[in-house]
Every structure is written in C-alpha cells, then in structure tokens.
Amino acid sequence: MANNISRRDLFKASGATALGLGVASLISACGSGxxxxxxxxxxxxxxGLMGPYSGDVAQxxxxxxxxxxxxVKQFNKKGGTKSGKKISLVVQDEKGDATEAVNxxxxxxxxxxxxxxxxxxxxxxxAVAQESVNDNMPLVxxxxxxxxxxxxxxxxxxxxxxxxxxxxxxxxxxxxQGYKTVCTIYNSGGDYEKGVNxxxxxxxxxxxxxxxxxxxxxxxxxDFKAQLANIIAKKPDAVLSPNYYQxxxxxxxQARELGYxxxxxxxxxxxxxxxxxxxxxxxxxxxxxxxxxxxxSANDDERVQQFIKDYKAEYKSDPTNFCALGYDAAKxxxxxxxxxxxxxxxxxxxxxQKVIDTIAKDKIEGVTGTIKFAGTGDPVxxxxxxxxxxxxxxxxxxx
Amino acid sequence: xxxxxxxxxxxxxxxAPKGSRPRKTISVGKRYIIxxxxxxxxxxxxxxxxxxGIITRYQTSVLEQVGxxxxxxxxxxxxxxxxxxxxxxxxxxxxxxxxxxxIFIMRMMPAFGVTMRDFxxxxxxxxxxxxxxxxxxGICAAICGVIIGIPALxxxxxxxxxxxxxxxxxxxxxxLNIDGVVGxxxxxxxxxxxGIPSYTNFLNTFVxxxxxxxxxxxxxxxxxxxxxxxxxxNEIAAEASGVNTTYYKTLAFVVSAFFAxxxxxxxxxxxxxxxxxxxxxxxxxxILVMVVLGGMGSMLGSVLSATFLTILPEALRAFADYRMxxxxxxxxxxxxxxxxxxxxxxxxxxxxxxxxxANREFPWKKSASAEEVE
Numbered sequence: 042m043a044n045n046i047s048r049r050d051l052f053k054a055s056g057a058t059a060l061g062l063g064v065a066s067l068i069s070a071c072g073s074g075x076x077x078x079x080x081x082x083x084x085x086x087x088x089g090l091m092g093p094y095s096g097d098v099a100q101x102x103x104x105x106x107x108x109x110x111x112x113v114k115q116f117n118k119k120g121g122t123k124s125g126k127k128i129s130l131v132v133q134d135e136k137g138d139a140t141e142a143v144n145x146x147x148x149x150x151x152x153x154x155x156x157x158x159x160x161x162x163x164x165x166x167x168a169v170a171q172e173s174v175n176d177n178m179p180l181v182x183x184x185x186x187x188x189x190x191x192x193x194x195x196x197x198x199x200x201x202x203x204x205x206x207x208x209x210x211x212x213x214x215x216x217x218q219g220y221k222t223v224c225t226i227y228n229s230g231g232d233y234e235k236g237v238n239x240x241x242x243x244x245x246x247x248x249x250x251x252x253x254x255x256x257x258x259x260x261x262x263x264d265f266k267a268q269l270a271n272i273i274a275k276k277p278d279a280v281l282s283p284n285y286y287q288x289x290x291x292x293x294x295q296a297r298e299l300g301y302x303x304x305x306x307x308x309x310x311x312x313x314x315x316x317x318x319x320x321x322x323x324x325x326x327x328x329x330x331x332x333x334x335x336x337x338s339a340n341d342d343e344r345v346q347q348f349i350k351d352y353k354a355e356y357k358s359d360p361t362n363f364c365a366l367g368y369d370a371a372k373x374x375x376x377x378x379x380x381x382x383x384x385x386x387x388x389x390x391x392x393x394q395k396v397i398d399t400i401a402k403d404k405i406e407g408v409t410g411t412i413k414f415a416g417t418g419d420p421v422x423x424x425x426x427x428x429x430x431x432x433x434x435x436x437x438x439x440x
Numbered sequence: 441x442x443x444x445x446x447x448x449x450x451x452x453x454x455x456a457p458k459g460s461r462p463r464k465t466i467s468v469g470k471r472y473i474i475x476x477x478x479x480x481x482x483x484x485x486x487x488x489x490x491x492x493g494i495i496t497r498y499q500t501s502v503l504e505q506v507g508x509x510x511x512x513x514x515x516x517x518x519x520x521x522x523x524x525x526x527x528x529x530x531x532x533x534x535x536x537x538x539x540x541x542x543i544f545i546m547r548m549m550p551a552f553g554v555t556m557r558d559f560x561x562x563x564x565x566x567x568x569x570x571x572x573x574x575x576x577x578g579i580c581a582a583i584c585g586v587i588i589g590i591p592a593l594x595x596x597x598x599x600x601x602x603x604x605x606x607x608x609x610x611x612x613x614x615x616l617n618i619d620g621v622v623g624x625x626x627x628x629x630x631x632x633x634x635g636i637p638s639y640t641n642f643l644n645t646f647v648x649x650x651x652x653x654x655x656x657x658x659x660x661x662x663x664x665x666x667x668x669x670x671x672x673x674n675e676i677a678a679e680a681s682g683v684n685t686t687y688y689k690t691l692a693f694v695v696s697a698f699f700a701x702x703x704x705x706x707x708x709x710x711x712x713x714x715x716x717x718x719x720x721x722x723x724x725x726x727i728l729v730m731v732v733l734g735g736m737g738s739m740l741g742s743v744l745s746a747t748f749l750t751i752l753p754e755a756l757r758a759f760a761d762y763r764m765x766x767x768x769x770x771x772x773x774x775x776x777x778x779x780x781x782x783x784x785x786x787x788x789x790x791x792x793x794x795x796x797x798a799n800r801e802f803p804w805k806k807s808a809s810a811e812e813v814e
Contacts, residue, residue: 095764133757139711139718140505144754147498164715167634171712189634230616230717232631260717 080153081392085129086122086378088113089149090371091159091169093137101363102161105183106132108367109158111355116375122382128375135160139168146172153389156181156374156396158367163187163232170197179377179396183370184363187232191418196397198418200370200409201335204233206419207308208240210333210440211281214426215306216248218331220278223250223306226268226292228284229257237283237308253277262288269296283308290314290321297326307332311427312362315434324432331428331437335409336365339434340425348408362409369407373400464798471791478790479650483643490642500642501710506750507645508706511652513730513746514739515699520728521737521785522660523692524672526601529588530700531723532608533581535615535716537701539627541577542636542708545569549637559639559709570639574648574705581701582694584611589693593686608724615716632715633708640709648706652699657739659695668692672737733774735781740788745781 080087090109092102113128121127131152135142142165149157156179160166166185173180174194182190182199186207191197215223223245227238242252253275256268269292272280282292282305289311296305307314311332314321338349338359348368352360360368377399386392405412410422428437466474486503489495495503516530548569549555558566588607592600619629627633659665667688670678679685708714730749734741752770756763774782796802 139713139715141753143711144498144501144505147496147501148757151496151498164632164713164717167632168711168713171635171638187631189631193635230630232629232715235630 078388080389081155081382081386083126085127086382087131087152087154088128088374088378089146089152089154089157089159090130090132091135091142091145091149091157092161093165094134096136096138098137098162101184102134102137104361104363105158105161105367105370107352107356108360108364108369109183109371111352111364112368112371112375114355115351116371122379124382126382128378135165137162137165139165142166142169143172150176150178155179155378155389155392158183158370158374160185161363163190166190170194173197177390177393177397179374179393179400181370181374181400183366187236195401195418196393198373198400198414198420200366200373200407200412200420201309202422202424203419204236204308205240207333207424208237208242208283209244210424211237211283211306211308212241212244212248212250214331214333214440215245215250215279215281218279218304220304221251222253222275222277223279223281224254224256224272224275224277225252225281225283226256226258226265226272227282228260228262228288230260231284233310234284238281241281241283263291265292265295266299269299269301272296273299273301277303279304279306281306283310285310286312286314286321293322293326293330305330309334309362312336315429315432324429327429327432329429331426333424333426333440334362335422335424336360336362337425337427337434337436339427339436344406345408365408369405369409369412372407373403373405373412376405377403464795466791466795466798474794475790483646483650486646487643495642502751502754503642504640504645504706504710506747507649508703508710509727509730509746509750510649510743511699511703511706512727513734513742514653514656515696515703516727517731517734517736517739517742518656518660518668518692518699519696520731521735521742522665522668522672523689523696525593525689525693526597527592527604527693527696528601528721528724528728529604529606529608529611530696530727531719531721532588532604532611533584533697533700534704534707534723534727535714535719536584536611537577537581537704538708538714538719539577539615539633539704540580540701541573541705542633542714543626544576545573545639545709546636548573556637559637560641562641566639567644570644570709573639574702577705578698578701581704582698585694585697586690589690589697593689593693605721605724608719608721612716612719615719627714627716630716632713634713636708636712636714638709638712640706645706645710648702652702653739653743656695656699660739664688664691729771732781733771735783735785737785738781738783738787741781741783741786744783 090106092105093099094102094106110130113130117127131149131154133145133148135145142160146169158181160169160182161184163185166182167187167189170180170190170193173196177196180197184201185199186201186204188203188205190199225238225242228234238255242255245252254271256271258265258268280303282289289307293305307330309332312334315324315327348365349360352364377396380399381392381395384395386395401414412420412422415421424440426437426440427434490500512530512534519525519527552565552569554566554569588604592603592607595603615627616629618627619625667678667683670683671685671688675685730746731742733749734745753763753767756766759766
C-alpha cells in the first residue's frame with residue numbers, strides 16, 4: 042500500500058510541476074506586447090529570425106541562423122543603426138512544420154518586429170508568406186526556393202534563387218558543354234528536387250537535348266543502383282542529380298561503382314558534398330562533375346574571404362552555402378531597416394511599408410553575389426558554376 | 441482554457457451501475473438546455489474576446505489548432521476507444537479531408553462568387569461554401585474509410601495497425617503523385633497545395649467542434665453506439681446476440697474517418713498550405729498519443745489531452761531547446777503512473793454532476809463512489 046501511495050504522490054507532484062511550468066510560461070508569454078508604435082521609437086528594433094532548429098531539417102535552419110546572427114552581431118558592434126538603435130533578434134524554432142511556423146509568425150507579429158528573416162524550408166515559408174501579406178510584414182528568406190513564396194504579396198523577398206531558375210541554368214550549361222543525351226535522378230518526395238528537375242527537363246528539351254530517362258526515388262532511400270542501372274543503359278553524356286548532398290554523394294559513389302564514367306550535374310544542394318562536416322563522396326569520384334551555387338569557399342573575392350574568416354572566428358567551423366545566404370538575408374533586411382530608421386517613418390505600419398519599398402529598390406553587395414530585386418521578390422544575381430578537379434572545387438564559370 | 445471544459449456534453453459512462461433508490465433527477469430535456477446555454481455562452485464569450493483582442497492572434501491561432509486536434513482525437517477515439525481497434529492511419533484520412541475540402545473550396549470560389557476576402561468577412565455565400573466544403577471533405581475521407589475499412593477490419597490488433605498504416609502511406613503517395621496521373625495540377629505534388637483561403641476562424645472552428653462532439657456523443661449513446669461498444673467488450677458474444685459485427689465495425693471506422701476529414705478540412709484553412717510530407721506516420725502517432733494519454737474510450741479525456749498536448753509545446757516555447765524533452769517526459773510519466781490514460785474510461789457528464797450535487801452525493805462523503813471504474 043505504502044508503495045502505491047508514494048507513486049500517486051509522485052505523480053501528483055510531477056503533474057503539479059508540469060502545470061506550474063505551463064502557467065509560468067503562459068504568463069511570461071502574455072506579459073509582453075504593448076503599443077505597436079513604441080516598436081520603432083525605442084532604443085532597440087526587433088527583428089524576427091525563424092527556422093527549424095530541431096527536427097529533420099534542423100541543419101539548414103541552424104546554418105542560416107549562424108549566418109544571420111553573425112551579421113546582426115557585426116551590425117550591432119558597429120553601433121547599430123545610424124541613429125544608434127541596436128537590433129535585437131527574436132529567435133524562434135518552428136521544427137520545419139508549417140503549423141508551428143504560422144504560430145511563430147503570429148508570435149513575432151505580437152512582438153512588433155519590424156521584419157522577419159525566414160523561413161528556411163519551402164512549405165513553412167509559403168505558409169508564413171500567405172499569412173504575412175495581411176500584415177504587410179517585410180519577409181526575407183535565406184533559402185526558401187519554392188517559386189510560390191513571393192507570389193502572395195510584395196512583402197516577401199529571397200536571398201537565394203528559385204528551383205526553376207537553377208534547373209534552367211543547368212540546362213543552359215549542359216547545352217554549352219555540348220552534351221547530347223542527359224538523364225536525371227531525383228527525389229520525387231522533395232519539392233526542391235522535383236522543382237529543379239522539372240525545369241531542367243523542360244529547358245533541356247527546348248534546347249534540343251535528348252532527355253533519355255527521368256528516374257525518381259523516395260525520401261530516405263539509400264540504394265540507387267536500380268535507377269542508376271537504367272540510366273547507365275541509356276549511355277548519357279551527363280546525369281542531373283538535383284538533390285541534397287547526402288543523397289548526391291551516395292548517387293555519385295554508387296554510379297562509379299556501377300562503372301559510369303560520365304559527368305554529374307547538380308544544383309546548390311550539392312554545396313558541402315566535400316569539405317563540409319564530412320565527405321559524402323570521394324574527390325576521385327566527383328572528378329569532372331559540375332554544380333551551381335552562389336557561395337563557395339574557393340571564391341577569392343575579398344568579401345567572401347572576409348566572411349569566411351569572421352565566421353571561422355565566431356563558430357570555429359567552415360561556413361556553408363546556407364550560412365552565407367543567412368548572412369545575406371540579414372544584410373538585405375537590416376540595410377533597409379537602417380535606411381528607413383534614418384529617413385524616419387510616421388508609425389509602425391509606415392515603417393514596415395518603407396522597409397519593403399527600400400528592399401525592392403536596393404542593391405546589396407552580399408557574400409553570395411550582388412543582389413538586386415527587379416520588381417519581384419526574386420533576386421537578380423550572378424551564379425557560380427563549380428567544377429571538381431583533383432579532388433578540389435574550382436569556379437568553372439560565372440553565369 | 442476554463443471554458444473548454446464546460447463545452448462537454450453528457451457522455452456514455454460505460455456500464456457504471458447506479459443505485460436504484462429514489463433520488464432527484466434532471467430530465468434529458470433540461471440537461472440539453474443547460475449544456476446548450478453553456479456552449480453558446482462559451483462560444484459567444486470566446487468570440488467576443490477574440491474580437492476585442494483579449495485573446496491575441498497568436499493565442500487564437502493556437503486555439504484553432506486545439507479545436508482541430510480535438511476533432512482528430514475524438515474521431516480516432518471512436519475507432520480505438522469505442523470500437524477497440526488500433527488503426528494507425530488517421531493522418532491519411534485527415535489529409536484526404538484536408539485536400540478535398542481545400543481543392544473543392546478553391547475550385548468553387550468563382551462559381552459561388554466568393555473572393556479570399558469574403559472568408560475573412562464571413563459573408564453568407566462564403567459560409568455556405570465553407571460548410572459544403574467541409575462536408576465534402578468529410579465525405580471524401582469517409583469514402584476512403586469504406587475502401588480501407590472493409591478489407592482492413594477483417595484483421596485484428598497489430599495486423600490491423602499495419603494494414604491501416606500501409607493505407608495511410610498509399611494515400612500520402614497518391615497525394616504526392618496524382619498530378620502526373622490526372623495530367624493537371626490538383627494537389628500540387630511535393631511542393632504542396634498553396635494559396636488555400638483562410639476560411640477558418642475561432643468561431644467556426646469551435647462551432648464545428650461542438651457539432652462534431654454532439655454528433656459523436658449522440659451516436660455513441662444510441663443503439664448503434666451500444667452495438668459498437670459491445671463489439672469492443674466481446675466480439676464473439678456480440679455476434680452471438682445478433683449484432684452484425686462487420687457492419688458496425690465498418691460504421692465506426694467510417695464515422696471516425698468522416699470526422700477526421702472534417703478536422704483535415706479545418707486544418708487546411710487554418711494553415712493555408714497542405715504538403716503530403718506532413719501527413720506521414722508521425723502525424724497518426726501524434727493523434728494516437730492524444731487518445732491514449734486522455735484514456736481510450738473517454739471523450740473528455742481526448743478533448744483534454746488534445747488541448748493539453750497542442751498547447752504544451754507552445755506554452756513551453758520560453759524554454760526553447762528543452763521543450764520537446766519536457767513534452768516527452770510528460771508522456772512517459774503519464775504512461776508509467778497512469779497506463780490507462782489520464783481519465784481511463786471515465787466520462788464527464790455535467791447533468792450527472794448536477795444531479796449528484798442536488799442529492800448531496802459528494803465524493804468526500806462516500807469514498808467508494810463510482811469515480812474509479814477500472
């Protein structure tokens with residue numbers, strides 16, 4: 042009996058603790074939130090930063106967060122805005138889930154942020170973009186490549202380029218290289234992979250290239266030999282593998298094991314296939330492959346090298362494409378916020394509108410190239426084609 | 441959150457025996473009136489608070505999700521708690537309902553002359569479209585329920601779990617690839633269905649919740665409900681006493697799917713984006729966890745645990761990285777100390793509670809009351 046009672050008491054105690062924690066955090070959550078116009082007159086300006094920091098796609102969210110935080114830190118170190126206001130980041134995790142992303146967005150609106158850096162992956166970003174139109178909230182994503190993201194209003198911008206753009210670009214490149222027959226292998230469960238693949242195939246056909254086969258696999262597959270055997274049977278000049286680097290690494294390695302000697306083409310998901318946290322394919326296997334990206338450590342541009350140095354000093358690791366895009370997204374938003382703060386705005390709503398207008402006509406010298414917005418939220422920027430030679434990445438050409 | 445508890449209707453207490461001595465009773469009619477008044481009061485006060493901004497937009501958004509998960513948990517409870525089966529494909533029905541409701545509403549907007557803005561304003565045409573869309577979503581999910589239920593319910597226990605899991609996976613893959621088959625853009629494939637008008641708000645979500653709870657409750661109190669409960673308690677005995685077990689099992693399963701479809705329809709309007717990846721195995725498990733945590737067979741349990749588990753991760757946001765750990769710890773503690781779920785099969789009935797108070801039957805007077813029937 043005694044045992045029974047103690048269990049019950051423990052249960053009650055744990056229940057009470059959980060309830061107490063919940064109530065405490067609810068109260069703390071309700072505590073904030075006052076007049077919205079105070080948001081632009083105080084000593085600090087709040088900027089939202091959202092992304093997946095836990096869950097399946099956390100690696101991208103964390104990389105973007107590192108980049109964005111680095112820029113904000115540098116910005117504040119220089120003394121903040123020209124009128125001396127500091128930027129305080131409101132950072133929230135959305136676990137890569139559209140439902141949580143919408144909640145996080147609502148919370149940030151209540152916090153009276155003057156703009157949001159986010160979201161990171163496509164579906165939650167679209168959900169946030171749809172919501173944000175009603176509030177006219179400036180939204181700069183580092184990495185949401187889905188075409189729809191900017192469709193809903195003039196308030197959404199991206200620092201990266203879109204899936205269709207990359208697909209088209211790689212088709213252009215394939216034509217230029219003189220390939221005659223191409224095949225593709227892509228993850229049919231991913232919007233990014235499918236987006237690039239479809240655009241590539243469409244453009245390649247238009248350009249007169251023969252697309253011999255399009256092989257697809259499912260999210261989480263690790264064995265691609267069946268699809269690769271079909272591809273090799275068609276004897277292609279090049280194979281497009283527009284997936285994320287973990288999959289691409291396996292695809293390339295397995296294709297070489299099956300005796301494929303030709304070229305692989307990739308999109309910016311390839312960034313970090315070598316030289317990142319681990320090598321996903323050997324340099325020998327990657328010899329002669331190409332992918333497009335906006336950021337690469339091998340770029341000896343002065344800004345890029347400075348960024349790499351700063352990043353290494355801050356985080357003791359090498360920056361990836363996502364880090365650089367996060368850095369640029371923060372730069373795009375904060376540059377505009379700075380300008381609007383200097384010029385002055387009537388109230389909170391006016392401030393947000395002016396930030397949107399400023400971003401739309403601004404030109405940012407980012408670490409992922411010069412970013413300009415020509416009437417839409419899609420950036421006009423140069424793209425690097427990266428090749429592999431002797432196990433090292435080099436810039437083949439700029440397109 | 442206080443109001444949420446009051447919206448409960450009197451619900452089945454599975455076979456709790458009552459003494460037969462004369463006592464004051466409240467007639468069924470009066471019970472309905474009391475409950476209706478409380479529900480209307482709850483909705484009116486809630487809607488007023490949302491309108492006034494006392495409940496903020498963030499809180500409203502979370503509350504809408506609470507409502508959606510209440511429908512999901514209570515509908516799954518029909519199949520797990522009342523019918524006693526273990527389907528693992530509830531997210532599949534949710535996605536069928538969500539997609540069909542959203543696609544129907546989006547395609548029918550021009551025919552009804554409704555714009556995106558009308559949903560926010562709540563014009564009659566928009567409300568009508570909302571209702572038709574939800575029912576359409578529910579019916580599509582129910583049709584899938586029939587297709588899946590007839591073969592699946594020939595099996596029991598783990599086998600049923602696996603087969604429903606498989607069917608939910610089929611639904612997900614169909615949503616992913618149907619565009620290529622039909623030849624035009626229907627679900628949007630992997631990139632998801634975007635641009636869904638936000639046709640849900642606090643009021644209509646909770647009206648749908650109340651109606652769903654009422655319908656499920658009345659069904660379970662009826663002849664059909666008792667037949668379903670008898671199958672759970674002993675299938676062979678039920679069949680021997682003339683209950684058409686195949687029919688009632690399928691019925692429970694289809695009703696469960698129908699309400700899951702309704703929940704999915706609300707979800708689509710609440711989030712504005714549907715992506716197949718979100719309706720995988722984990723979503724089904726999430727809903728099942730709500731039902732098990734609340735107590736299988738307890739409608740109040742499902743409502744409370746759906747509310748609790750939806751709010752918990754949001755309420756713990758202040759603890760950032762630790763919140764998912766706390767969520768897991770809460771689940772583990774409950775399962776260790778209360779494996780039958782928070783409420784077991786107990787169900788709350790406001791009428792019964794009032795009756796007890798009228799008869800001065802307080803729990804502290806007689807310690808061996810009917811509180812714990814295990």
